[in-house]
Amino acid sequence: MKTEKLIHQLVTETQPIKPLAPPLNRFFKWVVFAFVYFTVAVYFIGARPIPIETITHPAFLFQIILILSLVLTAAISVFFLTIPNKQSVWLFLAPIALLMVWTASIAIPLFSHGDIHAGAGLKCLRNILIVGMPPGVFLFYMLRRTVILNLRTVGFLFILTTTAVGCLGTRFICRNEDPLHFLIWHYMPVILSGSLGALTAHVVLLKDYLGPHIKAMQSNMERYRK
């Protein structure tokens, strides 16, 4: 089929279309939703009483700021990476750098603590899900009209954002301050589900979500070529 004919076909089938809002606007919208839901969820699950010494302790503060930064940078990267553009490599490197710092901040206390116990953590997993899932669903909803060109990266950062929100919530709920418990029941779910997100992005983001969009495009191609 001739390109001119294709152009003519595209022009005849075009309709007014609402442009996507800028990524920063959508990011702030998501942050507001996530913050409100986060506060409500932590309140209803039951925030632990945190002594003033703990809140003001540099290690605790550092962890909170680190996870919060990870959530925000991963989310902002997701919004920017789903717009076709020449992307800065920092959109991917910034969350990864924070993730590495976070990993180090969890690994170091493991060696300095003498007696470590993982303890039970199924409730922590449940809380990560309860706190993280709705912001994740909302984020997924906000990505519905975007153009995802790098599925694995977006898949990884998307799940990382979601689970990191859940992980941040459990810091205010879980009373167990043992570094091994934190590693196994708070940190590992974030890493494992993030990796799972990268591996399944082709199925979740492409087939179920953007699938019809891309399939329609391909069938159009077939139709036009005939």
Place this chain on the structure above:
Amino acid sequence: MKPELDQKLAALLLEAQEGNLDAYESFLKEISGLLRDFLSKRMQGAESIEDVLQESLLAVHRARHSYIPGRALGPWLYTISENRMIDFFRRHRKIQRIENALLQIPKPPLVKLENFRGERVLAAVQKLPPLQRKIIELLKLSDMSVKEVATLLKMTESAVKVTAFRGYSVIRKLFGNEQSEN
């Protein structure tokens, strides 16, 4: 892309987003020239360039809502086209892998066809695209099962069936055309 051209194209696209058909046509015509140059610097083979160009235009059409007013249009446009080109190369590599695998398969023994119609069927099979031809040869001439063909070509059974079905349809069409010509 020069800033003036970028601004001009961005203005056309914004009008197109609002439903202005003339602006959209001008936009698509302008970018098809730009993208053709962009692709021909990176690809070989005029036919493939035109294919990728058409895919790029479709992708631009589908993603036209994702252009954000006020931003440079060039990076948006070239990212979409580059992505289509990468996708094309990936598909091309996959097809080449299958074709290389096909070359290593011994040719099926020729079936002695006793009538003219049989020869015509065989001639029609030869006209099919390589993958369809190979699958039909393996299924019908070498008498292999769908499962065996699927294993041999590292495809799923349903993919083999679909490809064979497409091949049969093409043969049927060829015969239909011949009959209508007669």
